[in-house]
Amino acid sequence: MSHLLELRHLDKRFGGIHVTRDVSFQLSPGDRLALIGPNGAGKTTLVNQISGVLPADSGEVWLRGDNVSRMTQAQRVRSGLARTFQITTLAPHFPVQRQIELALFEREQLGGRAWRSIDSFPAIKTEAHELLSRFGLRAHASTPTQDLAYGEQRLIEMALAMALRPKVLLLDEPMAGVPKGDGGRLLTALDSLPKDLAVLLIEHDMDLVFRYASRILVLSEGAVLADGTPDEIRRDPLVRAAYLGN
Amino acid sequence: MNTMTLFKARARNLNDDAGGSSPKCAPAWRAPFITLAMGLAACLLLPDQLGLLTRLFVIGLLVLSLDLVVGIAGLATLGHAAMFGVGAYAAGIFALRVMPDPLVGLAVGVLAGGLLAGLSGAFLLRYQGFTFLMLTVAVAQMVLALAHKARDWTGGDDGLSGYIMGPLFGYFEFDFVGKLAAFYSLGVLVVFFYVARRLVDSPFGLSVRGIHENRARMAALGAPVYRRLLTMYAIAGAFAGAAGALSAQTTAVVGLDSLSFSLSAEVLVMLILGGVGRLSGALMGAAVFLVLHHTASSINPYHWLFVVGGLLMLVVLAPPARCLAQLRARLGMTR
Numbered sequence: 001m002s003h004l005l006e007l008r009h010l011d012k013r014f015g016g017i018h019v020t021r022d023v024s025f026q027l028s029p030g031d032r033l034a035l036i037g038p039n040g041a042g043k044t045t046l047v048n049q050i051s052g053v054l055p056a057d058s059g060e061v062w063l064r065g066d067n068v069s070r071m072t073q074a075q076r077v078r079s080g081l082a083r084t085f086q087i088t089t090l091a092p093h094f095p096v097q098r099q100i101e102l103a104l105f106e107r108e109q110l111g112g113r114a115w116r117s118i119d120s121f122p123a124i125k126t127e128a129h130e131l132l133s134r135f136g137l138r139a140h141a142s143t144p145t146q147d148l149a150y151g152e153q154r155l156i157e158m159a160l161a162m163a164l165r166p167k168v169l170l171l172d173e174p175m176a177g178v179p180k181g182d183g184g185r186l187l188t189a190l191d192s193l194p195k196d197l198a199v200l201l202i203e204h205d206m207d208l209v210f211r212y213a214s215r216i217l218v219l220s221e222g223a224v225l226a227d228g229t230p231d232e233i234r235r236d237p238l239v240r241a242a243y244l245g246n
Numbered sequence: 247m248n249t250m251t252l253f254k255a256r257a258r259n260l261n262d263d264a265g266g267s268s269p270k271c272a273p274a275w276r277a278p279f280i281t282l283a284m285g286l287a288a289c290l291l292l293p294d295q296l297g298l299l300t301r302l303f304v305i306g307l308l309v310l311s312l313d314l315v316v317g318i319a320g321l322a323t324l325g326h327a328a329m330f331g332v333g334a335y336a337a338g339i340f341a342l343r344v345m346p347d348p349l350v351g352l353a354v355g356v357l358a359g360g361l362l363a364g365l366s367g368a369f370l371l372r373y374q375g376f377t378f379l380m381l382t383v384a385v386a387q388m389v390l391a392l393a394h395k396a397r398d399w400t401g402g403d404d405g406l407s408g409y410i411m412g413p414l415f416g417y418f419e420f421d422f423v424g425k426l427a428a429f430y431s432l433g434v435l436v437v438f439f440y441v442a443r444r445l446v447d448s449p450f451g452l453s454v455r456g457i458h459e460n461r462a463r464m465a466a467l468g469a470p471v472y473r474r475l476l477t478m479y480a481i482a483g484a485f486a487g488a489a490g491a492l493s494a495q496t497t498a499v500v501g502l503d504s505l506s507f508s509l510s511a512e513v514l515v516m517l518i519l520g521g522v523g524r525l526s527g528a529l530m531g532a533a534v535f536l537v538l539h540h541t542a543s544s545i546n547p548y549h550w551l552f553v554v555g556g557l558l559m560l561v562v563l564a565p566p567a568r569c570l571a572q573l574r575a576r577l578g579m580t581r
Binding site: 051053072073074077078082083085089090091092093094095097098101102103105106107110111112113114115116117118119121125129141142160164 | 267268269270271274444445447448449450451452453455456459460462463464465466467468469470471474477
């Protein structure tokens with residue numbers, strides 16, 4: 001099976017700190033790979049290198065068979081990569097529907113159209129409504145994003161990523177900051193992601209990680225400590241010693 | 247409650263179809279039409295103030311162009327007069343040396359302003375925040391120095407003059423009392439205002455507003471952030487160039503003050519007075535500032551800026567939009 005995402009010996013330093021050390025792994029269609037590790041292990045830095053926010057010092061990122069290491073973030077998105085952020089990163093004053101339309105216009109490469117009104121694209125509007133309904137946000141179409149509860153803003157993050165129709169989705173701590181009682185809709189959204197989508201999930205909630213992931217990769221001080229199924233990771237003495245405890 | 251329980255609980259059904267109303271853009275013609283009606287009424291009711299009204303329409307267009315940069319794209323600049331001045335000099339030189347047709351001259355001003363903004367923006371937009379702000383000042387000062395040096399073309403300290411504009415559409419002559427100048431400026435302002443409204447409510451405008459709100463988000467959606475900002479900066483430069491050309495054509499003189507730092511600062515004050523990011527606020531701010539300038543300076547020519555300063559403090563400390571929202575909330579009025 002061909003890989004959707006492949007990292008080859010990715011390496012990154014910030015001055016004297018080695019934040020990514022020779023990281024390699026692959027993602028295939030339908031994979032649910034969880035990336036875990038203690039704070040400061042380099043998880044978000046790795047996501048930033050994959051998505052093109054940060055250039056790697058060495059190594060390569062391959063996306064759907066193409067070397068995208070030198071591509072911009074926008075080019076990688078057009079190649080089928082989408083991400084969410086650890087800290088909610090939205091347009092706070094935009095009504096929720098406009099937020100989704102932003103993603104749809106960019107996906108359809110209509111973002112440069114400078115004369116037609118945004119209201120005169122019925123297909124975009126319909127798809128925005130469908131996405132909002134799918135994520136249970138239809139009632140908030142006109143609500144400014146900043147007026148929504150934090151958990152709902154996390155849902156918008158995921159809806160935006162899905163609006164891009166990605167092949168590979170990078171989820172950076174989707175449950176971060178969400179009160180336990182409000183997490184149900186996010187978990188359902190995670191569950192309903194397309195089966196052929198390759199997902200890389202960064203998460204500290206171990207219940208979620210071991211329930212959701214088909215494979216787990218443990219990062220420690222920027223390097224891969226272990227890579228295996230949830231059962232293998234659970235039994236791995238190195239992981240238990242370094243991260244999970246007893 | 248642990249994660250497993252949450253999975254089982256499925257707190258709410260994701261296929262919640264309770265339909266909320268969709269956001270809608272106001273018709274693009276509405277605000278320009280109101281501007282046209284009010285401008286015409288002002289011209290007809292105040293025939294002795296056509297000079298002031300012409301100045302208001304010209305500066306209103308400049309503040310509108312600044313709102314595209316500051317309010318829509320979120321780029322704080324103190325060098326916007328550079329595009330205005332270059333448009334003014336280009337239109338003036340064109341009228342003096344090539345042909346005096348106002349509309350062709352206006353197009354030359356538009357091109358000059360857009361070109362300067364495009365070229366300088368290609369460099370400036372690689373920076374953000376305070377660095378960007380300071381570099382816009384530097385570019386404007388360099389253009390001012392060049393205009394000062396190129397006396398043969400610009401007239402230097404004496405200013406550029408000696409040209410007489412030809413008839414508009416080959417028929418309407420510019421008259422002594424400034425009637426045509428006022429109507430011509432109003433017409434150009436309304437057309438550019440309409441274009442700005444279309445632009446802001448288009449997918450491109452939405453994208454640029456998105457960049458203003460959150461640059462990282464727009465990059466993550468695949469938007470070419472730099473290119474979008476550069477395009478908007480060049481368009482705003484073209485608008486400012488148009489305002490400069492209008493100024494040159496309606497006053498028949500272009501001075502170095504059209505490139506000055508004080509003009510850049512004044513139009514920013516006007517924009518803040520009227521409200522940033524709403525386009526119509528730019529015109530209101532220009533109107534308030536210029537009418538205040540006109541009346542307060544005639545009462546006290548030395549201390550009129552005191553009044554403007556006080557008003558600016560009031561607007562900054564108690565923004566009209568926030569006050570209105572609080573009033574609506576107190577009255578129990580929903581959005």
